[in-house]
Amino acid sequence: MSSKKPDSRTPLISGNWKMNHNHFEAIQTIQKLAYALNPEDYDHVDVSVHPPFTDLRSVQTVLQADEVPISLGAQNCHWETSGAFTGEISPAMLAKLDVSYVIVGHSERRELFGETDEIVNRKLKAVLAAGMTPILCVGETLDERQAGAAEAKVDGQIAGSLAGVKADVVAAMVVAYEPIWAIGTGETATSSDAQQMCAHIRSRVADTWGADTAGSLRIQYGGSVKPSNAPELMSQPDIDGALVGGASLVADDFARIVNYRLYQA
Numbered sequence: 001m002s003s004k005k006p007d008s009r010t011p012l013i014s015g016n017w018k019m020n021h022n023h024f025e026a027i028q029t030i031q032k033l034a035y036a037l038n039p040e041d042y043d044h045v046d047v048s049v050h051p052p053f054t055d056l057r058s059v060q061t062v063l064q065a066d067e068v069p070i071s072l073g074a075q076n077c078h079w080e081t082s083g084a085f086t087g088e089i090s091p092a093m094l095a096k097l098d099v100s101y102v103i104v105g106h107s108e109r110r111e112l113f114g115e116t117d118e119i120v121n122r123k124l125k126a127v128l129a130a131g132m133t134p135i136l137c138v139g140e141t142l143d144e145r146q147a148g149a150a151e152a153k154v155d156g157q158i159a160g161s162l163a164g165v166k167a168d169v170v171a172a173m174v175v176a177y178e179p180i181w182a183i184g185t186g187e188t189a190t191s192s193d194a195q196q197m198c199a200h201i202r203s204r205v206a207d208t209w210g211a212d213t214a215g216s217l218r219i220q221y222g223g224s225v226k227p228s229n230a231p232e233l234m235s236q237p238d239i240d241g242a243l244v245g246g247a248s249l250v251a252d253d254f255a256r257i258v259n260y261r262l263y264q265a
């Protein structure tokens with residue numbers, strides 16, 4: 001299902017800082033980013049940054065004090081609200097810090113920390129219950145792609161991670177398609193491969209939750225997004241945003257990605 005991008009799907013450009021930047025570096029980066037972007041740059045795009053937990057309060061303070069229209073995001077959370085879960089952070093704690101978006105099911109968490117679709121589903125529901133928007137990550141490995149199993153992998157992740165979530169809630173969510181082989185490798189999916197999978201995701205969502213839900217859902221592409229490839233990726237009809245890793249650590253690069261429109265043919 002490939003349709004022209006409706007205006008209702010405001011593009012969302014998100015910076016996933018992963019385990020980078022201490023809180024001093026985080027303050028510097030967010031200040032530089034705020035300086036690099038003009039008020040009108042936010043007119044047609046939503047922007048979020050996802051620093052490590054230890055930076056959230058510092059970044060929140062800068063964004064609030066300077067009234068910067070960038071949303072605060074987190075990279076992960078636990079599914080419980082509080083309790084004996086040593087080392088974990090709850091959705092309620094994030095919401096209290098004005099976090100708006102929480103990445104759930106990032107491939108690094110799935111692959112390195114054993115997160116299953118069932119765990120991702122619990123986290124996603126907890127994020128929603130705390131009033132925040134989940135950014136659900138899905139994507140296949142290189143082996144799965146080469147074996148022709150990419151769509152089946154993503155279908156399973158969508159079904160498992162979104163089990164029991166109602167249509168109107170799915171409609172307001174974000175899914176990030178991040179092919180694992182393109183993450184941090186400098187290798188990007190071609191814009192047509194990325195478009196094809198994002199369209200596939202939209203049609204799977206339409207099958208389960210209906211066409212209206214699928215038409216409202218924002219789908220990001222992630223995997224070596226850079227200032228040079230963002231304009232073409234973002235011109236694809238089913239790509240509504242980017243989840244940016246490495247390039248989001250450099251304020252000027254991330255600002256150019258946010259401003260992809262200026263570089264589109």
Ligand code: 13P
Nearest residue numbers: 016183184223224245246
């Ligand atoms: P890179 O942009 O560094 O490839 O990372 C992508 C990613 O995993 C964002 O969540």
